[in-house]
Every structure is written in structure tokens, then in C-alpha cells.
Amino acid sequence: MPTWLVVVATSLVMAVLVVASVMIGAIDVSVADLVAGDDDAWDVLLLSRVPRTTAILLAGSAMAVAGLVMQMLVRNRFVEPSTVGTTEAAGLGLLLVTILAPAMPLPGKIGVAAAFALAGTLLFLAVLRAVPVRSIVTVPLLGMMLAGVIGAVATWIAYRYDLLQTLGAWMTGDFSGIVAGRMELLWVTAALAVVAYVMADRFTVAGLGKDTATALGLPYGVVMALGLGLVAVVSAVVVVVVGGLPFLGLVVPNVASLLVGDNLRRTLPWVAVGGAGLVLLCDVLGRVLRYPYEIPIGVVMGVVGSLVFLYLLLRAPAGRSGA
Amino acid sequence: MPEPLRLSLDDADARSGPVSGPSSGRSTGALRDPGDTRDPRGRRVRLVLLALVVLAVVACAAFLLLDVQGAWSYVLGLRSRTLGALLVVALAIAVSTVVFQTVTENRILTPSIMGFDALYVLVQTVAVFTLGAVGLSGVPAPVQFGVTLVVMLGCSVALFAWIFGAARRSVHLLVLVGVVLGVLLRSLTAMLQRMIDPNEFQVLQARLFASFTGVDPALLGVSGILLVGTCWWLWRRRHELDVLALGRPNAVALGVEHRRRVMTLLVAVSLLVSVSTALVGPITFFGLLVANLAYVLTGSSKHAVTLPTAALTAVVVLVGGQAVLDHVLSMGTVLSVVIELCGGIVFIVLLVASGRRR
Amino acid sequence: MITVEQVTKRYGTTVVVDDVSLELPRGGVTSVIGPNGAGKSTLLSVVARLLPAESGRVLLDGADVARTPGRELARRLGVLRQDNHLAVRLTVRDLVTLGRYPYSRGRTTPDDVAHVDAAVARLDLGGLEHRYLDELSGGQRQRAFVAMVMAQDTEYVLLDEPLNNLDMTHARDMMRTVRRAADELGRTVVVVLHDVNFASCWSDRIVAMRDGRVEVQGPPSEVIDTDVLRRVYDDEITVREVDGRRVALYYT
Numbered sequence: 001m002p003t004w005l006v007v008v009a010t011s012l013v014m015a016v017l018v019v020a021s022v023m024i025g026a027i028d029v030s031v032a033d034l035v036a037g038d039d040d041a042w043d044v045l046l047l048s049r050v051p052r053t054t055a056i057l058l059a060g061s062a063m064a065v066a067g068l069v070m071q072m073l074v075r076n077r078f079v080e081p082s083t084v085g086t087t088e089a090a091g092l093g094l095l096l097v098t099i100l101a102p103a104m105p106l107p108g109k110i111g112v113a114a115a116f117a118l119a120g121t122l123l124f125l126a127v128l129r130a131v132p133v134r135s136i137v138t139v140p141l142l143g144m145m146l147a148g149v150i151g152a153v154a155t156w157i158a159y160r161y162d163l164l165q166t167l168g169a170w171m172t173g174d175f176s177g178i179v180a181g182r183m184e185l186l187w188v189t190a191a192l193a194v195v196a197y198v199m200a201d202r203f204t205v206a207g208l209g210k211d212t213a214t215a216l217g218l219p220y221g222v223v224m225a226l227g228l229g230l231v232a233v234v235s236a237v238v239v240v241v242v243g244g245l246p247f248l249g250l251v252v253p254n255v256a257s258l259l260v261g262d263n264l265r266r267t268l269p270w271v272a273v274g275g276a277g278l279v280l281l282c283d284v285l286g287r288v289l290r291y292p293y294e295i296p297i298g299v300v301m302g303v304v305g306s307l308v309f310l311y312l313l314l315r316a317p318a319g320r321s322g323a
Numbered sequence: 324m325p326e327p328l329r330l331s332l333d334d335a336d337a338r339s340g341p342v343s344g345p346s347s348g349r350s351t352g353a354l355r356d357p358g359d360t361r362d363p364r365g366r367r368v369r370l371v372l373l374a375l376v377v378l379a380v381v382a383c384a385a386f387l388l389l390d391v392q393g394a395w396s397y398v399l400g401l402r403s404r405t406l407g408a409l410l411v412v413a414l415a416i417a418v419s420t421v422v423f424q425t426v427t428e429n430r431i432l433t434p435s436i437m438g439f440d441a442l443y444v445l446v447q448t449v450a451v452f453t454l455g456a457v458g459l460s461g462v463p464a465p466v467q468f469g470v471t472l473v474v475m476l477g478c479s480v481a482l483f484a485w486i487f488g489a490a491r492r493s494v495h496l497l498v499l500v501g502v503v504l505g506v507l508l509r510s511l512t513a514m515l516q517r518m519i520d521p522n523e524f525q526v527l528q529a530r531l532f533a534s535f536t537g538v539d540p541a542l543l544g545v546s547g548i549l550l551v552g553t554c555w556w557l558w559r560r561r562h563e564l565d566v567l568a569l570g571r572p573n574a575v576a577l578g579v580e581h582r583r584r585v586m587t588l589l590v591a592v593s594l595l596v597s598v599s600t601a602l603v604g605p606i607t608f609f610g611l612l613v614a615n616l617a618y619v620l621t622g623s624s625k626h627a628v629t630l631p632t633a634a635l636t637a638v639v640v641l642v643g644g645q646a647v648l649d650h651v652l653s654m655g656t657v658l659s660v661v662i663e664l665c666g667g668i669v670f671i672v673l674l675v676a677s678g679r680r681r
Numbered sequence: 682m683i684t685v686e687q688v689t690k691r692y693g694t695t696v697v698v699d700d701v702s703l704e705l706p707r708g709g710v711t712s713v714i715g716p717n718g719a720g721k722s723t724l725l726s727v728v729a730r731l732l733p734a735e736s737g738r739v740l741l742d743g744a745d746v747a748r749t750p751g752r753e754l755a756r757r758l759g760v761l762r763q764d765n766h767l768a769v770r771l772t773v774r775d776l777v778t779l780g781r782y783p784y785s786r787g788r789t790t791p792d793d794v795a796h797v798d799a800a801v802a803r804l805d806l807g808g809l810e811h812r813y814l815d816e817l818s819g820g821q822r823q824r825a826f827v828a829m830v831m832a833q834d835t836e837y838v839l840l841d842e843p844l845n846n847l848d849m850t851h852a853r854d855m856m857r858t859v860r861r862a863a864d865e866l867g868r869t870v871v872v873v874l875h876d877v878n879f880a881s882c883w884s885d886r887i888v889a890m891r892d893g894r895v896e897v898q899g900p901p902s903e904v905i906d907t908d909v910l911r912r913v914y915d916d917e918i919t920v921r922e923v924d925g926r927r928v929a930l931y932y933t
Contacts, residue, residue, distance in 0.1 A: 152663040310504065578755025
């Protein structure tokens with residue numbers, strides 16, 4: 001298929017999804033109402049649907065890009081924030097700051113969550129270093145277990161402070177609470193996605209390992225820190241504003257690499273668009289499945305994400321190769 | 324090289340060789356080097372088992388008797404029912420995990436990690452979803468349990484076919500697939516639960532998390548009978564399990580009908596997992612924890628040792644832990660969280676260690 | 682007698698054992714040699730009913746191994762495969778005792794203990810009896826597994842590369858053990874070997890395989906020969922007679 005056709009087709013699909021996302025919801029918004037200048041309809045549209053759709057696009061693309069960056073840095077195509085404990089660590093940070101400093105403004109809370117997310121990622125890398133022989137599947141396996149342990153700690157604390165339900169809500173992504181005034185923070189993630197695009201090549205080189213990177217004249221430590229920091233901030237913002245989106249950052253880059261190959265600069269925009277599209281699709285699905293009630297995106301994403309992950313794992317019996 | 328010694332022993336062997344000669348009935352002492360002490364592990368195993376029995380009894384007593392307020396007979400009646408549920412769950416998980424690990428020839432995989440109990444929850448949810456709470460209450464409990472079991476068995480057969488299929492897959496891949504499968508099943512369950520009428524959801528929740536305190540005596544009775552029957556059947560096959568642990572080629576060479584035996588063992592495992600999950604819902608890492616504790620404590624791989632040790636360890640951890648948290652710290656429901664925490668750490672350690680060895 | 686009748690075994694589309702027919706009489710030591718990928722181990726596995734054949738059959742004293750009950754076969758034919766990584770921790774004695782399983786079904790009698798003792802002594806494992814297998818060197822572990830097969834007390838013994846991981850001395854001891862099992866205990870031993878010189882020095886019969894077929898079979902004096910080895914290995918190998926034994930010089 002020629003490139004321009006793919007671009008046109010993708011744009012069409014995205015446009016359809018965006019329109020669907022804007023129109024579908026518990027309150028009917030019809031084109032006729034909008035044309036007729038119905039104030040209620042416009043209110044719903046501008047205060048709820050449009051911010052929600054924007055949030056979906058931003059969060060989806062940023063998480064997919066964050067997953068891709070992490071895969072480059074760790075050099076394993078099955079890692080992403082939710083398979084190495086980054087997401088859970090961000091949740092733990094948010095929980096602690098909610099208990100200890102409930103009055104802290106949102107950016108401050110996000111800062112704490114991001115710090116925890118970074119610490120969680122570093123802990124994962126430290127554990128990883130203790131495993132001498134790694135197969136491509138051992139790395140995400142370790143990460144998911146670590147995520148489970150961090151999650152258990154968070155559950156324990158939440159239980160003591162009677163915050164179990166709150167924690168559950170945080171860790172399950174949900175866009176239904178998104179209204180104008182809260183989602184703006186997600187623009188930060190968009191900015192970071194652009195940074196990732198600019199730095200893509202450097203991340204690739206850093207992924208080759210410290211020695212190779214240094215030999216190629218790359219400030220390894222700086223690039224690693226930047227990359228991991230970027231992933232941590234994106235994860236923290238998304239957890240605070242939306243909640244967990246399991247396997248998103250894993251599924252999209254892998255499918256993208258199946259479709260368009262591994263050249264990073266070329267893949268990255270597709271990953272961003274794919275992430276946005278997938279989240280959009282899942283969110284619309286969540287709204288339609290049990291209309292007028294909603295199924296949170298985190299749940300839908302869990303089903304779709306794990307199905308694709310399983311497919312990727314079992315596609316080739318290549319369980320041994322890779323670093 | 325102690326050549327002459329070997330020659331003389333060879334002679335002894337030649338006499339008692341392929342066709343059992345008259346000398347074959349002689350006692351072992353005569354053949355053994357007098358300096359050779361008896362197997363040093365025998366004593367350790369006996370000590371460990373004895374200590375565990377004592378601890379288990381203490382744990383049960385503590386659970387029943389600590390901090391009783393109000394009418395003794397009432398409290399004891401309530402608590403003994405809970406204790407019964409704890410015992411059934413502890414035994415079911417411990418035994419099923421040890422057998423499962425033998426059959427799959429590794430020590431990281433457990434039924435829960437492969438998503439067996441998530442599957443149980445999904446099956447229950449689907450039942451409520453399709454039949455509705457009212458429709459389901461019309462189906463007799465044994466039929467419900469039977470249908471659930473058949474579904475579970477079907478899935479374990481599929482799993483078996485996959486594990487022992489054409490391509491030999493790495494254990495780590497299996498575990499990862501299991502973990503992701505667990506996420507899938509749980510997400511599917513969550514999705515269905517959101518689509519169920521809230522009233523019916525209440526019914527479902529009551530079915531899924533009967534919790535230790537509110538155990539239905541009838542269900543407990545049925546579970547107990549199934550548990551005892553299955554454990555007895557497994558106990559009689561403990562030596563065969565020892566052989567199976569050597570891996571398929573060696574087991575076949577020693578005359579075990581591998582495929583058929585593994586199938587029936589997986590059936591038994593599914594039965595035990597269903598029993599425990601029906602009583603208290605999933606506890607992912609508990610089996611991993613107690614099975615590996617048993618291996619470490621006894622240093623033995625014989626099922627005559629590991630099966631009872633794992634079962635006793637499970638009783639001590641579950642009943643003892645519940646007694647302490649319930650009656651001393653009054654934080655009853657967090658036991659599962661503590662177990663998940665410790666189990667997760669044990670898992671990571673095992674993973675790191677297994678990476679080291681290879 | 683082991684009779685292999687037109688056995689074919691494929692992995693996917695690759696034919697590993699290609700229509701092999703073979704007769705191995707009772708008694709003595711038969712070595713199976715051949716280059717990597719010749720199908721030696723696969724043939725051994727098919728004979729030991731560890732792998733099913735696509736076509737053809739294997740008869741053990743006239744009885745089809747694929748149809749004989751596993752337990753009965755386990756008393757007549759013992760087999761040891763190449764890779765023996767165990768997930769469980771066993772001591773040497775535990776392992777050797779499991780070799781008695783076809784008889785004892787776990788209830789060890791004094792007769793079983795005697796066989797275990799004899800096997801332990803035969804493989805010179807006396808000092809290692811209570812050590813765990815994962816604490817042993819590769820060679821010691823190898824000997825423990827051979828001891829298990831010996832304890833199984835079968836008329837037919839199939840060993841797949843028993844010299845793996847063994848140093849010079851232990852390799853020779855292993856071959857001596859194999860030889861004795863045949864001479865003193867009257868067992869029929871089939872060994873897959875990599876080193877043609879061990880095959881030459883210790884066996885009564887050599888079966889040379891290549892590309893899934895039996896290229897040649899006969900006594901060492903016929904098989905260990907420059908012309909024959911060229912057919913099997915596609916290589917020029919000088920053969921000399923040293924102290925009455927034919928030795929292939931493939932070191933230079």
C-alpha cells in the first residue's frame with residue numbers, strides 16, 4: 001500500500017473515532033441539536049465530550065510513546081510502564097501524598113508521583129541487573145512481579161487508611177471524570193512526546209548499552225536519566241489524571257513495528273497516532289457496551305491489551321533470543 | 324581407583340544380577356561400607372514434620388481460643404467453621420501446587436500463576452451473567468460445581484496440550500503467558516461484572532467471596548469430602564510423582580504412562596483449585612510460598628515428604644497468620660495482602676536464582 | 682533381539698531417521714556413531730519408545746515396543762538420554778533408587794536396596810551417595826544417571842552419549858562399566874558415541890549412521906577403516922593399528 005493511502009486511511013479512521021467519541025455518551029447529543037443551537041447540547045459538547053476526547057488523544061499517544069522509549073532504553077520489546085512497576089509506583093506515590101499532604105496542589109502531587117515512578121523504574125533496573133541471563137520474557141516477568149509487590153504495598157497502606165476504593169479507582173483508567181479544567185495537565189505529556197521524537201536516535205544508541213554508547217560519544221548517564229525521567233513523568237501524569245492503561249505502551253509499539261518496521265523516527269509518529277486511536281476505540285467501546293452505563297477504559301484496555309500481548313508472546317516460538 | 328573393592332562388589336552384584344539369586348534378599352548393611360552413615364536427611368525431615376505438626380496444632384488452638392468474647396459455644400461454633408474453611412483451603416492449595424510443579428517440571432509455575440483461579444472466577448461470573456441470579460438459583464449446587472469443574476478441566480487439558488505440545492517452550496515464557504492470561508481473565512471478569520445488574524452483582528460477590536467467616540456449612544462439607552478424596556488418591560501416587568519429577572523421558576523409561584498420568588493429575592489439580600477458590604477466592608502466591616518453603620525446609624524432593632510438609636506449612640501460615648491478624652492485631656482481611664507481598668518477593672528471588680543457575 | 686523395521690521419524694518437514702531397518706542381536710556392546718545430525722539419538726529414542734515413529738516399528742524380542750505396556754517394558758529396557766536437567770533436588774541415592782521403580786512402585790524391598798547398592802558401587806559413587814545432584818560435577822551427575830539405569834536391571838540398556846562431560850579417566854571407566862555390564866551381567870548395551878575410537882576399542886559391533894540412514898554396520902575391524910569413515914564423515918581419516926586396536930587419527 002502506498003504511504004499516502006495509509007495516511008489518508010488512518011486519518012479517516014481517526015476522524016470517525018473522534019466524531020464517535022464526541023457524539024456518544026449517556027446524554028444524547030445529536031447533530032440536529034447542535035445545528036439548532038441547543039445550549040445544553042453545546043454545553044455537554046464543550047465541557048465534557050471535547051475535553052474528554054482531547055484527553056484520550058493526549059494520554060493515548062503519550063503512553064504509547066513512553067512505552068516505546070522504555071523499550072528502547074531497556075532493549076526489550078515487552079516492557080512498558082505497567083509491566084515494570086512504574087505505574088504502580090506512581091500510584092503508591094499518589095497514595096502517600098494523599099495521606100500525608102492532602103492539601104498539596106495537583107502539580108505537586110504529580111511531582112511526587114513522578115518521583116515514585118522514577119524510583120520504581122530504577123528499582124526494576126537494579127533487580128534486572130541481578131539477573132545475569134535474561135531471556136526476552138524474563139524481563140517483563142520480573143517487572144510484572146515487581147509491579148505486583150509494589151501494588152501489594154500500596155494495597156496494604158490503602159487498607160490501613162481505608163482508601164482501597166480510591167486506590168482501585170486510580171489504578172483503573174477512566175475518562176468519564178474528565179472535564180474541562182483537569183485535563184490540561186495532559187498537555188505536558190504531549191510536550192514530552194515531542195521531546196521523545198527529537199531524542200529518538202539518542203535513546204536508540206543508549207539502548208545499545210553503556211560501553212557502546214560511550215564509545216559512540218553519547219553521554220550515557222544523561223540520556224538514560226532523561227529517558228527514564230520522561231517515562232516517569234508521563235506515567236505519573238496519566239495515572240493522576242486518567243488512571244492505569246494496562247499494556248497500552250506495549251501493544252502499540254509492537255504492532256507498529258510489525259506494520260511499519262523498526263526505524264524509530266518513522267515509527268514514532270505512528271506509535272503516537274496508534275496509541276491515541278486504540279485508546280479512543282476502547283473508550284468508545286466502553287461507552288457503547290453497556291449503554292447508558294460506562295465500562296472504564298482501564299478494564300477494556302486490560303482485555304484488549306492482554307489479548308494482543310498474548311498474541312505477541314505466542315506468535316513466534318522465539319522465547320529464548322534477545323537481551 | 325579402588326579397583327579390587329569394586330571387583331568384589333561386582334561379584335556380589337553378578338550373583339544377585341538380572342535373575343534374582345538367593346543372595347538378593349540379604350539386608351543392606353552387609354553391602355554398605357560400615358563408615359557410611361545413614362541418610363542424614365531422615366532426621367531433619369522428621370524434626371521438621373514434628374515441629375510443623377506442633378506449630379499447626381498451636382495455630383489452630385490459638386485461632387479457636389484467643390480473645391474469646393461472649394458466649395463460648397457460639398464463638399467456638401463460628402470459629403471452628405472458619406477454621407474448617409482455612410484448613411481445606413490450605414491443604415488444597417499446598418497439595419495442588421506441589422503436584423502441579425512436579426507435572427510441569429519446575430518450581431516457579433503454580434496453578435494460580437497460570438490463571439487457574441482467575442478462570443474459576445470468570446466461569447462463575449459468566450454463569451450469573453448468562454443465567455441471571457434467579458436462573459442460577461434454580462440449578463442445584465452439585466450441578467453448578469460439576470459444570471464449573473468440566474470447564475476448568477477442559478482448560479487444563481488445553482493448557483497441557485500446549486505445554487507438552489510440539490515446541491518445547493521455556494518456563495519463563497509459560498509463566499509470563501500465565502500472568503498475562505490472568506490479567507485477561509480478570510479484566511474480562513471485571514468487564515462482565517460491570518455489565519451485570521447491580522443486584523445480581525451482589526449475588527455474584529456473595530458467591531465468589533464467601534470469605535472465611537461466612538462459609539456455608541454444606542459447601543464446606545462437600546469441599547472437605549472432595550479434598551480428602553483427592554488428597555488420598557494423590558498420596559497413593561506419591562512414588563509415581565517422584566518418577567514424574569524426573570521429566571518425561573526418564574518417567575517413560577521407568578514405565579510410567581506419562582501422558583495419561585499427567586492428564587489425570589491435572590484433573591486432580593483442577594479439582595483442588597476449584598475447591599479452594601470456591602471457598603475463598605483467589606490467593607495468587609500462597610501456593611508458591613508454601614511449596615517452596617516445604618522444599619527448603621526439608622531439602623527433599625520426595626513427595627512422601629514434600630506433600631505433607633507443604634500442607635502443614637500452609638496450615639501454619641494460613642491459620643497462624645489469620646489467628647495473629649484477627650485476634651491479636653484485629654486486621655483480619657489483610658492476610659491475603661501480606662501473602663501476596665511475601666509471595667511476590669519469593670517469586671522474584673526464585674526467578675533471579677533460576678537465572679543464575681542456567 | 683532388537684529389530685528396527687523401516688522406521689522413519691520427521692521433525693516438521695525434516696526427515697531425521699529415514700526408513701531405517703536394523704537388527705541388533707542379544708548380548709554385547711553396540712556403538713552407534715556418525716556425524717552430528719545423523720539421527721543417532723533420535724533412533725535411540727524411537728527404539729526406547731520415548732519418541733513415536735511416523736512409520737515402521739521396533740520389536741523387542743518380537744514384541745512391538747509401542748504396544749507393550751510401559752511398566753513391562755521398563756523391566757526389560759532401560760534408557761538414558763543426553764540432557765538430564767532436573768527441576769527437583771535429589772541425592773544420588775534417591776535417583777538410583779528411582780531406577781527400581783518398575784519393580785518396587787515406591788515400596789523398596791531389600792532386593793531393591795541390594796540392586797541400588799550394587800549400581801552405586803559399580804559406578805564408583807560410594808562417597809557421593811548422599812550428595813545432591815546439583816552439587817556434583819557434570820561427570821559425576823552423568824555417572825549417577827547411568828547408575829540409575831543399571832539399577833533398573835534391564836536386559837537391554839540404551840545410553841545416549843554417556844561420555845558427555847566425562848574426562849579421560851572417567852570416560853574410560855564408563856566404557857569399562859558398559860563392557861562389564863555386557864560381559865558379566867549379560868546385558869545387551871547400545872551406546873551412542875561421538876568418539877569413534879571409544880567405539881573401536883570397547884564395542885563388539887558398530888552401527889554408523891549418516892543423514893538418517895545406516896551407512897554401514899559391522900565389527901570395529903571393518904568399520905574403523907579410512908574408506909568406510911570417508912563414506913560416513915565425508916573426510917579423510919587415517920586409521921592406524923595400535924596395540925591390536927584400530928585407532929582413527931583425526932586430531933590433526
